[in-house]
Amino acid sequence: MDKYNLKKMKWGDPDEKMIQRMKSHTSLIDTSFEQIDILEPPANDSEITRSEIALVKKALNALSDDERKFAILADENMIKLFKSTAVSNGLSFNEKYFNDLLKQLSSLALSLKFKYNRPRPHQIAKHLGIEFQDLDLPTSRTPSYPSGHAFQSSVIANILSSIYPKFERVFKNLADRISLSRIQAGAHFPSDISSGIDAANLIEPYVRILYDSSEDRSEYDLRSITRDFLQHD
Numbered sequence: 001m002d003k004y005n006l007k008k009m010k011w012g013d014p015d016e017k018m019i020q021r022m023k024s025h026t027s028l029i030d031t032s033f034e035q036i037d038i039l040e041p042p043a044n045d046s047e048i049t050r051s052e053i054a055l056v057k058k059a060l061n062a063l064s065d066d067e068r069k070f071a072i073l074a075d076e077n078m079i080k081l082f083k084s085t086a087v088s089n090g091l092s093f094n095e096k097y098f099n100d101l102l103k104q105l106s107s108l109a110l111s112l113k114f115k116y117n118r119p120r121p122h123q124i125a126k127h128l129g130i131e132f133q134d135l136d137l138p139t140s141r142t143p144s145y146p147s148g149h150a151f152q153s154s155v156i157a158n159i160l161s162s163i164y165p166k167f168e169r170v171f172k173n174l175a176d177r178i179s180l181s182r183i184q185a186g187a188h189f190p191s192d193i194s195s196g197i198d199a200a201n202l203i204e205p206y207v208r209i210l211y212d213s214s215e216d217r218s219e220y221d222l223r224s225i226t227r228d229f230l231q232h233d
Helices: 003-008 018-023 047-061 065-076 078-088 096-117 121-128 148-163 163-185 191-205 212-232
Strands: none
Touching: 003 121, 047 078, 047 163, 047 191, 065 078, 065 148, 065 163, 078 096, 078 148, 078 163, 096 148, 096 163, 096 191, 148 163, 148 191, 163 191
């Protein structure tokens, strides 16, 4: 493959299941992927991309057993990690709400991914003749940009932080660790991660916080009222 074809390389085309996912209704998110204005990814043939591949390969080579286990767990069940963190800090956690939100965020993320259709690191590395063996996680079989895990975990951390402000650093540290695990697994470029976080911050005002539990809802309402009072005092 010549340099021209490298520049034009895409991850690939969506299958029917992916197309249906992108058409899913996002009742908890009052915006669409077209309104999420993030930067274009670095060009496939750029020095930035080449340097990013080197960083990803270095992270892969340094991957410990514990980091591998975490990357797999974050890939399989991100919500379990957030629930465990909330419960261990004595906080309530509406699992149904966050599972529903995760699915809807996944739909938006997939639409964004196919908007840019960036190849995964292993695809570009192969063309460049760079030896590269990622963890081949199930969720890495889509375009690379932006990172869905960085996007989803950052939105969830933002929402939990708005409900439990004292634990903002706890939840955002978890989101950061989940995001980092995607680089360590060889699934993403660093710029995929930063763009996912940017997208999360852009849609935060449009995410509807709904809880079935009156205890959860009243706690959030009390915090909202308190913040509004302090802001207008």
